[in-house]
Each structure stands twice: as structure tokens, then as C-alpha cells.
Amino acid sequence: MSIVLETRGLLKRFGGITPTNDVSLKVETGARLALIGPNGAGKTTLVNLLTGVLAPTAGSVWLDGRDITGLAPHRRVARGIVRTFQINQLFNDLTPLQSLALAVSSQQGLARGFWRVLGSQAAVGDECDVLLRQFHLDDVMHQKVRHLAYGKRRLLEIATALACKPRVLLLDEPVAGVPEGDRHEIFDIINALPPEVSILLIEHDMGLVFNFARSVTVLVNGSVFAEGDVASISADPRVKAVYLGEGEDAHA
Numbered sequence: 001m002s003i004v005l006e007t008r009g010l011l012k013r014f015g016g017i018t019p020t021n022d023v024s025l026k027v028e029t030g031a032r033l034a035l036i037g038p039n040g041a042g043k044t045t046l047v048n049l050l051t052g053v054l055a056p057t058a059g060s061v062w063l064d065g066r067d068i069t070g071l072a073p074h075r076r077v078a079r080g081i082v083r084t085f086q087i088n089q090l091f092n093d094l095t096p097l098q099s100l101a102l103a104v105s106s107q108q109g110l111a112r113g114f115w116r117v118l119g120s121q122a123a124v125g126d127e128c129d130v131l132l133r134q135f136h137l138d139d140v141m142h143q144k145v146r147h148l149a150y151g152k153r154r155l156l157e158i159a160t161a162l163a164c165k166p167r168v169l170l171l172d173e174p175v176a177g178v179p180e181g182d183r184h185e186i187f188d189i190i191n192a193l194p195p196e197v198s199i200l201l202i203e204h205d206m207g208l209v210f211n212f213a214r215s216v217t218v219l220v221n222g223s224v225f226a227e228g229d230v231a232s233i234s235a236d237p238r239v240k241a242v243y244l245g246e247g248e249d250a251h252a
């Protein structure tokens with residue numbers, strides 16, 4: 001299996017805190033990898049290092065065998081590392097159709113040159129149709145984002161990320177804030193994403209993690225504490241011990 005994304009000895013210091021401490025990770029092509037760990041373990045910091053929002057103190061990030069440690073976030077998106085956000089960052093006055101049309105046409109512009117997109121409205125529309133159906137947004141495609149239910153907004157965030165044609169999709173707590181009853185719909189859609197998109201998921205709900213992931217990396221105090229397939233991690237008494245004393249939603 002080929003490795004699409006890798007970190008080597010990644011280290012980040014903020015003053016006396018080391019939220020990322022010598023992290024070496026390998027993400028296989030087609031991965032369904034979950035990154036878990038107690039609050040403050042360094043999950044968000046690691047995602048920020050992968051996307052280029054933060055620069056590491058030491059170590060490197062590799063995509064397809066190329067060192068991308070020095071690349072700006074937008075250049076990484078163009079290369080295929082795309083994330084969704086914990087905090088809603090959609091345009092409230094656009095509709096889902098408009099939001100996706102914007103994302104799809106910028107992606108096609110990046111891929112083919114903006115002058116060619118001008119003549120390809122139909123191609124943009126077709127791709128939007130597919131995304132709207134895939135993410136169960138077709139019934140609300142003309143409603144302003146500000147009027148959408150929270151779960152629909154989270155779906156639109158993922159759809160927008162997918163419009164960027166990711167090779168690696170980073171899902172940072174995709175159902176945070178979504179009512180319990182709507183979470184499974186979102187995960188059903190995530191579980192049906194194409195296998196060529198490699199997915200790294202940060203999620204607190206262990207039930208959802210173990211349903212989605214094939215492999216799991218556990219971070220504790222900025223370091224990799226355990227790695228393995230779902231069965232071995234869910235049975236690991238050391239991992240269970242780390243979660244004892246955590247909030248109810250973090251229980252294994």
C-alpha cells in the first residue's frame with residue numbers, strides 16, 4: 001500500500017508547551033484513519049501542522065514523497081490536502097448551490113485555467129448536482145446557509161471540501177454540535193466517500209470512530225501513544241485507561 005501523507009519527527013513548541021512531540025505518522029492511500037486522544041492531546045495542533053496553518057518547530061510533512069513543510073496552506077489545498085473546520089466557516093448569505101458552484105468553479109479554474117471555466121457552466125452545474133445529491137442537500141439547495149439546520153451546514157462544509165478534489169480529507173470533528181439523531185446521516189455519507197480519498201478523522205465519539213475507522217492513532221500529551229487497527233485499539237487496556245476520567249462522550 002502506498003503512503004500518501006507522512007510526518008517525520010514533527011515537533012511544535014509554544015513556549016513551555018509541546019503540543020506535538022516527535023510525531024511520525026504514515027497515512028496510506030485510501031486510509032480510514034481516526035486520530036483520537038483526550039482533550040488537549042494535540043489533535044488540532046497536528047491538523048494545523050498538516051494543513052500549513054502552523055509551521056513546525058522541527059520535523060517535516062510529506063505528500064506523495066515530496067517535502068511540503070514549507071508550502072503555504074492554499075498551495076497544500078491545490079496539492080490535495082483539504083480540511084473541514086470545527087467552527088462554521090460558510091458564507092451565510094449564499095445558498096448551498098451557490099457555495100458549491102463557487103468551490104467547484106475555483107477548483108476547475110485551478111485545474112484548467114480560469115478562462116476555460118468561463119465556457120463550462122454546464123460542467124460546474126453537473127458537478128454541483130452530484131454533490132448536492134450525495135450530501136442530501138438537494139432539498140435545501142436554494143435556501144440561504146443561515147437558515148439551514150446545523151446538520152445540513154456541516155454536510156455543506158464536507159461537500160465544499162470534497163469539491164476541492166482532496167486526495168487527503170481531514171475531518172475535524174464533523175458532527176460537533178449536531179444533534180445525536182442527525183449524526184448517523186452524516187457518518188453514512190462520510191462512510192460512502194470514494195476509496196481513493198484518504199481520510200483522517202478527529203472525533204470524540206468512540207462509537208462513531210470505531211464504526212468509521214480501519215486504523216486508529218492515539219495521541220497523548222502531543223506524542224503517539226498507540227497505533228493499530230480498530231480491534232486492537234478498542235481492546236487496549238492502556239487506551240481505555242487514558243480515557244477514564246475524561247468526559248462522558250470520550251469514553252471508549
Ligand SMILES: Nc1ncnc2c1ncn2[C@@H]1O[C@H](COP(=O)(O)OP(=O)(O)OP(=O)(O)O)[C@@H](O)[C@H]1O
Pocket residue numbers: 014017018019037038039040041042043044045046
Ligand atoms: N497557539 C497556542 N499557543 C499556546 N498553546 C497552545 C496553542 N494552541 C494549542 N496550545 C496548547 O497545546 C495543547 C494541545 O492543544 P490542541 O488544541 O492541539 O489539543 P486537542 O487534542 O485538539 O484538544 P481538544 O480535543 O480539546 O480539541 C493544549 O495544551 C493547548 O492549550
